[in-house]
Amino acid sequence: MNNLAQNAGIKQDHYLQTIKKTPFYNRQKEWDKVNQWHRWGEYTVCDVFESIAKEYFAIRNSASLFDLTPMSKYRIKGPDALAFMNRLVTRDMSKIKVGRVAYVIWCDDAGQVLDDGTIFRLGENEYRLCSQERQLEILKRNAIGFDVEFWEETDEVAAISFQGPVTCRILRNMGFSDVETLKLFDLRYFDFQGEQILISRTGFTGDLGYELMVSPDKAEALWDAIFEAGKDYAVRPIGGNALELARVEAGFLQAGVDFLPANETIRPGCTRSPYELGMHWLVKLDKGVTFNGRRALINEQKNGSRYRFVKLDVEGNKTACNAYLFDRKNGKSIGATTSTAWAPSAKKNVALGYVEMPHGKSGDVVWAEIYYQKELKWNRVWAKCLVVDKPFWDPERKRLTPPADF
């Protein structure tokens, strides 16, 4: 059944390599001016190549490349692939046709979110699951009784996120014909130098953009081709810090930051249900098949949730970093912020966070107590926060098909 036998490749002396380099590493290193890297899984990835501002504006103004290779990737295949996916995630996967990508979450039996990710429907009976956390064991435990095979392919797929208003123009320059007809969440295979490249119109920036996946030995060629085709368009690689700004601005959740994978929490009450993360639209209780957490989620619908996820438009210019949230100034503590940023495109001070029910309905006001330091001196301000339901940054070009040139 489950093909898990890929340990064959690992030798006893693997310990000599404490970090892996992605297939884009050498090319990225050429751009690296400040030597700020961190580990993501086994790989080393860049936080900043040169300046966060430059990199952030590449996302919003021109074209940016972010190395996604370390993301956990799994291939799932077999006659029961659809049924298996439907069992795992809360969404109705029968609605996701071949050639489409779905943003999904999956839960434990208690209806608490384990992780979020994207599922690519590559064929009738074939999927790719991409996630922040490792999922092999969860897949294996859920696959009981399903005629599917699956394996991890993190190292076998070089993945890069290509985001920004001119990305479609550059892809067309590269000769990917009709790439402009890809709609948001479409995926398609194209030819690239005698091999296949998978291009999907997806991303984590809330902007026009694509994710490209090739075999690792084509990675550098792909990189070079993008720069060649984009030489007039200020393409640049970006590190994780610029991406972080963009994703908060777009209002996307990050596992391990805005919620904790339920299987990694130790203290009770630290997990979140999909409803508590504002993901009602991802849960299809009546999709006709049972899925993990369904019963608990039905109960939650009846009995109410504990928390509400909020997007906050924070008054003033002090970021509400690690701030408690209150029902009113000097009032009762009702929650906390989890991600914050000064959003350079929205020109707003924004935050993601949680509050206890029933607080935090769209249009409500909550208060943040913000501590910030200026030259060793700590100051404190109260900031009024407006709960909003739209992303802080949501340009039309994100959806427009075909995208305009710039």
Added chain:
Amino acid sequence: MKKYDAIVIGAGHNGLTNAAFLAKAGLNVVVVEKNDYIGGASVSRNIHDDWTYSNCSYVCSLFRPEIYRNLELGKHGLQIINIGGGATLMENGDFLGSYEDHEVSRRELIRHSPRDADAYDRFSTDMAKWCRFIRPFLLRTPADPTSFRPRDIQELIYLGRKFYDLGQKDLHHFLRFFTASISDYLDQYFESDVLKASLAGSGIIGTGLGPMSPGTAYVLLHHYMGDMDGSVGSWGFARGGMGSIANALAGSLKEHGGEIRTGQGVEQIIVKNGKATGVALENGDEIHANIVVSNLDAKRTFLGIMDPKDAGEKVVKAAKNFKSRGSSGKVNIALNGAPRFDALPQGSDLVNGFIHVTDSIERMERAYDDWKAGTWSKDPYLDMLVPTYADPTMAPPGKHFMSVFVQYCPSKLTAAEHNGEDWTDKTVTAFGETVLNQISKYSTNFRDLVEHVEVRTPREIEAEIGLTDGNIFQGELTMDQLMFNRPFPGYAQYRGPVKGMYMCGSSTHPGGGVMAAPGANAAREILLDLKRPNTVPEDEGDD
């Protein structure tokens, strides 16, 4: 003759801890120890040339940091150093390495089983949950569930709240955990034999049970619930050997005015009119005090140094039934160079940590069969450590001290092959040979490096430290002997059967290991009875 406020019998680390907190509270305390040296099972001795052995215990994790800080053990010379690395050696010539780096360790697990690599994170999360549950109890006196005193009721409420706090699903899981065998418990997570074996070792160490016996899952937790500088489950070694812990405690005790007399074994606790009044020494002397604390295990205390008439029928019977079967041996080896384990990649850090022999639960269970039959395991489980890779103080430069903990080794030889003859010097040597041979199977240069060997079966452990039947924990760590059942129901709050008599050894809650919690908890109870201000720190909490 000098009159003391309190006498502590035994200078094990718990006796010393107890005495130090009493002295800190202003009591005039004396510790009387039968050996010429202190430490009990937390001891380092120099018995061959320039080598120092940790003769019994060899690593530290359980020691309560609150006590370390409160008694200023750092100032008194104690240093606990982190241990990295480690491996389980396999019969097929391979190994399972334990690397400090999470990602490298994970890859090593993938090498054996990709699924187990992910499952390991789930296992760690669950163990962290159980640790979070249990750790706050270490520095608390167990509630007596049959008493209706406000304090016991309060403690029971605390316990209830902790259970509730686990959440429904985890509570089920946890209750099973407490009664499960380590083998069944690990089967819920893992498929790889060698991984299961490498974890199961902690479930059988010091225990007269096999990996398939119910109750062994808890023993694993007992070895997991300690910490090194906040890293729960990590182990370290004491610079200079485990005796450094006893020496630092003695330093703190003396600083607070306490006294230690070595080479003075106690013959009997003197009881008059139902009250402890002092001790009679083997040398005929008497020392008097209204508080007498025994650091000895429950059997030795109530069947050895107390008149059965004083202890009373109920306590004597409970002490007789107290389970404290010996199951472990220890072989301490002076080496003229670094042993090379043939399977391990040369130059890797793995050698710095625990090296285990026995790569499947099946083999461990077979090793247990030998013990049940009344002889030592012919294919024993070994937990080896060479602290001298990091600690320069225990062997001459370039030479090494190797500590080998051996499971199983019985307190009495009753198997037919021994023809009715219990341990003799000859069989002790033969046991040692079994261990050396086992090591040699995995290290070709080992034999040639051996300079001196100290072999200890339960017989030697009992003779020297007085651990009855050589049980390393002063009594087995099974549910019927834990918390309010330790050492026996009705006596779990450190108070003995007569007024002024207390227990402070590992036979009391929370049990064995170099933890210092029993000694500290007993001091708190004594000070409470004396209506003196408490000097014992509280648990600082993980939340």
